[in-house]
Amino acid sequence: MHGLNPPQRQAVLHTEGPLLVLAGAGSGKTRVIIEKVAHLIQSGRYPAKRIAAITFTNKSAREMRERVGKRIKGDAAQDLTVSTFHALGLKIVQIDHAKLGLRRGFSIFDADDSSAQLKDLLPPGSKPDVIDAAKHLISRAKNAGLSPAQAAEASRSTREREAAALYARYQQRLSAFNAVDFDDLIRLPVQLLETDDEVRMAWRERIGYLLVDECQDTNDAQYRLLKAIAGDAGQFTCVGDDDQSIYAWRGANPDNLLSLGTDYPALKIVKLEQNYRCSNRVLRAANALIANNPHEHPKTLWSDAADGERIRVWECRDAAHEADKVAAEIQFIAQKHTAPDAPPPWGEICILFRGNHQSRALEKALQLLRIPYHLSGGTAFLDRGEVKDALAWLRLLANPDDDAAFLRAVQSPNRGVGAGTLAKLGELAAHAHVPLARAAESITLAKQLPARAANALQGFASLLHGLRNDARTLPPTELVRKLNERSGLLAALQASCKDEAQFKLRRRNLDELADWFDGPKTSGPGELAAALALLSHADKGDVGNQVRLMSMHASKGLEFRFVFIVGVEDGNLPHEASLDEGRLDEERRLFYVGITRAKERLWLSHAKEAQRWGDKLRLQPSRFLDELPADELQRDGADPVADAAQKAERRSTSLANIRAMLAD
Ligand SMILES: Nc1ncnc2c1ncn2[C@@H]1O[C@H](COP(=O)(O)OP(=O)(O)OP(=O)(O)O)[C@@H](O)[C@H]1O
Numbered sequence: 001m002h003g004l005n006p007p008q009r010q011a012v013l014h015t016e017g018p019l020l021v022l023a024g025a026g027s028g029k030t031r032v033i034i035e036k037v038a039h040l041i042q043s044g045r046y047p048a049k050r051i052a053a054i055t056f057t058n059k060s061a062r063e064m065r066e067r068v069g070k071r072i073k074g075d076a077a078q079d080l081t082v083s084t085f086h087a088l089g090l091k092i093v094q095i096d097h098a099k100l101g102l103r104r105g106f107s108i109f110d111a112d113d114s115s116a117q118l119k120d121l122l123p124p125g126s127k128p129d130v131i132d133a134a135k136h137l138i139s140r141a142k143n144a145g146l147s148p149a150q151a152a153e154a155s156r157s158t159r160e161r162e163a164a165a166l167y168a169r170y171q172q173r174l175s176a177f178n179a180v181d182f183d184d185l186i187r188l189p190v191q192l193l194e195t196d197d198e199v200r201m202a203w204r205e206r207i208g209y210l211l212v213d214e215c216q217d218t219n220d221a222q223y224r225l226l227k228a229i230a231g232d233a234g235q236f237t238c239v240g241d242d243d244q245s246i247y248a249w250r251g252a253n254p255d256n257l258l259s260l261g262t263d264y265p266a267l268k269i270v271k272l273e274q275n276y277r278c279s280n281r282v283l284r285a286a287n288a289l290i291a292n293n294p295h296e297h298p299k300t301l302w303s304d305a306a307d308g309e310r311i312r313v314w315e316c317r318d319a320a321h322e323a324d325k326v327a328a329e330i331q332f333i334a335q336k337h338t339a340p341d342a343p344p345p346w347g348e349i350c351i352l353f354r355g356n357h358q359s360r361a362l363e364k365a366l367q368l369l370r371i372p373y374h375l376s377g378g379t380a381f382l383d384r385g386e387v388k389d390a391l392a393w394l395r396l397l398a399n400p401d402d403d404a405a406f407l408r409a410v411q412s413p414n415r416g417v418g419a420g421t422l423a424k425l426g427e428l429a430a431h432a433h434v435p436l437a438r439a440a441e442s443i444t445l446a447k448q449l450p451a452r453a454a455n456a457l458q459g460f461a462s463l464l465h466g467l468r469n470d471a472r473t474l475p476p477t478e479l480v481r482k483l484n485e486r487s488g489l490l491a492a493l494q495a496s497c498k499d500e501a502q503f504k505l506r507r508r509n510l511d512e513l514a515d516w517f518d519g520p521k522t523s524g525p526g527e528l529a530a531a532l533a534l535l536s537h538a539d540k541g542d543v544g545n546q547v548r549l550m551s552m553h554a555s556k557g558l559e560f561r562f563v564f565i566v567g568v569e570d571g572n573l574p575h576e577a578s579l580d581e582g583r584l585d586e587e588r589r590l591f592y593v594g595i596t597r598a599k600e601r602l603w604l605s606h607a608k609e610a611q612r613w614g615d616k617l618r619l620q621p622s623r624f625l626d627e628l629p630a631d632e633l634q635r636d637g638a639d640p641v642a643d644a645a646q647k648a649e650r651r652s653t654s655l656a657n658i659r660a661m662l663a664d
């Protein structure tokens with residue numbers, strides 16, 4: 001426990017009874033979790049396999065395993081459960097699937113699958129916003145831990161009654177497909193643990209000690225899951241920061257931090273006040289910003305780090321200009337900080353934005369300067385058509401009942417099975433009470449289809465059959481490769497690419513599928529597909545030495561030496577939707593999260609105009625910029641002497657580089 005400050009040490013040593021560590025950004029909350037896991041194992045209190053740590057990103061999960069691995073002998077760290085709430089829920093559902101009426105290999109529906117089912121269940125022609133609203137209502141009911149029957153009972157208005165009825169039909173659909181959706185991964189374990197003593201006892205035995213990072217972003221169902229696992233004795237450590245609660249729009253409830261106190265009267269609270277991450281200017285700016293939010297108990301956060309450089313504030317013409325400036329500065333920074341005989345420290349630089357659409361201009365500018373970068377979020381990868389196709393195949397291999405996966409796989413690549421055939425197949429399947437995949441295999445049913453369609457379907461069925469056999473023996477990576485070849489996905493991808501270079505790039509996405517899955521103990525297409533489905537909530541983690549691009553939401557818990565936040569404009573940050581919905585505080589917290597990612601230097605930029613529906617739109621700098629202390633900022637053009645000095649430094653550095661290149 002070398003190197004921890006007194007309250008951190010206290011938090012690590014408190015192992016009997018519930019503990020909450022409540023503290024600001026960069027104060028070492030996550031560090032406490034890591035040290036505590038090591039301590040619990042080393043002191044012999046709990047074996048690694050009885051400890052579960054809930055983290056928000058794959059990166060922190062990996063870090064935890066690595067660091068614990070260095071402390072303790074043997075492979076014990078591999079036995080740790082380090083996962084997200086959803087991944088833990090998935091594990092519970094996988095182990096106790098039978099009690100939930102699910103069969104092995106069940107599918108996880110993503111948001112698109114859910115929308116497609118709802119569209120089918122709602123009156124024909126329902127508009128997308130009606131479908132979204134329905135999805136939201138169902139999700140809300142699930143996050144409140146309600147079953148369809150409970151939702152019906154709780155409904156007060158006609159609208160709520162209709163929503164509950166739709167929820168019931170949607171759930172019937174899911175169970176017919178042997179599928180669950182994301183929200184079920186929390187709701188079902190909660191339901192099971194709360195009602196089934198035997199299951200609860202078994203899980204209390206499996207998880208003796210629970211640690212939860214970023215606790216302020218748990219929703220009500222997750223909180224219930226926490227309580228169900230931790231039991232009355234409350235053998236847990238939760239860490240969180242109410243000022244970093246940024247997921248209310250997804251149902252997160254920061255009041256859960258307060259509920260811990262009422263639900264566990266024995267709760268011990270530890271506060272941390274020293275920030276070890278940020279330069280002092282960055283920290284003072286962050287403190288000043290967040291002081292504008294109402295606080296019941298104001299936190300103090302101080303740092304004995306150096307002041308550091310002032311925060312640069314750039315006014316740019318538009319997003320393209322902004323992206324060019326950022327890319328040029330990154331080039332400069334990387335060169336300036338490159339150690340002798342080392343590659344430029346790309347991986348220590350991060351660009352943050354409010355919305356994913358902002359990444360396009362940045363990617364373009366970075367590509368132009370040949371700066372290696374990685375766009376995180378997971379969804380960017382999983383949303384690619386070719387990846388979704390392969391995922392549908394994996395799902396179908398594991399779960400023949402998954403009609404949604406069947407419909408996608410049978411048409412990817414195109415094998416001459418058209419809408420007409422599928423409609424007919426759907427009728428036959430419904431009539432025979434079998435899933436589509438079984439109907440496609442059935443010789444009797446095939447006789448009722450035109451010969452060409454029947455042949456195409458049976459070809460598909462035998463392909464599936466062969467791959468299903470392979471799936472029993474091949475490790476995930478090889479299975480994915482074989483699947484890509486045999487299914488024809490790879491050939492179709494090649495045909496659709498305009499040149500070899502593009503094909504190479506997109507092929508990499510397909511080949512990488514299995515690499516995204518890092519659980520050595522799990523195997524088979526079902527677990528692979530499940531693990532991949534969960535990635536939309538997480539991130540691949542290790543991306544090597546590349547500049548990172550991500551949303552501020554995704555940056556939670558991470559830190560970088562150099563941080564750029566782009567698009568700091570009113571309407572974007574704070575987002576326009578937040579203005580009339582009274583969520584300005586949450587936007588401020590989001591900006592607070594962004595700012596406090598910076599260890600050494602921070603740049604904030606805003607554009608003066610944007611294109612909107614073909615028209616020019618004038619933009620105003622974010623109102624939050626006015627809340628930052630002017631002393632800590634250096635606005636463009638405000639200080640001609642400093643600007644000139646910086647320009648000169650830049651010129652001499654690039655000259656030095658050119659000389660170095662020539663000398664090579
Ligand atoms: N006692 C300490 N001495 C030196 N460095 C520390 C100490 N505690 C934490 N740090 C370092 O400070 C940085 C921030 O720590 P950490 O990420 O754990 O903070 P956090 O409270 O979890 O932040 P966030 O709220 O952003 O999640 C890390 O680089 C960590 O290694």
Ligand SMILES: [Mg+2]
Pocket residue numbers: 029030031213557
């Ligand atoms: Mg943290």
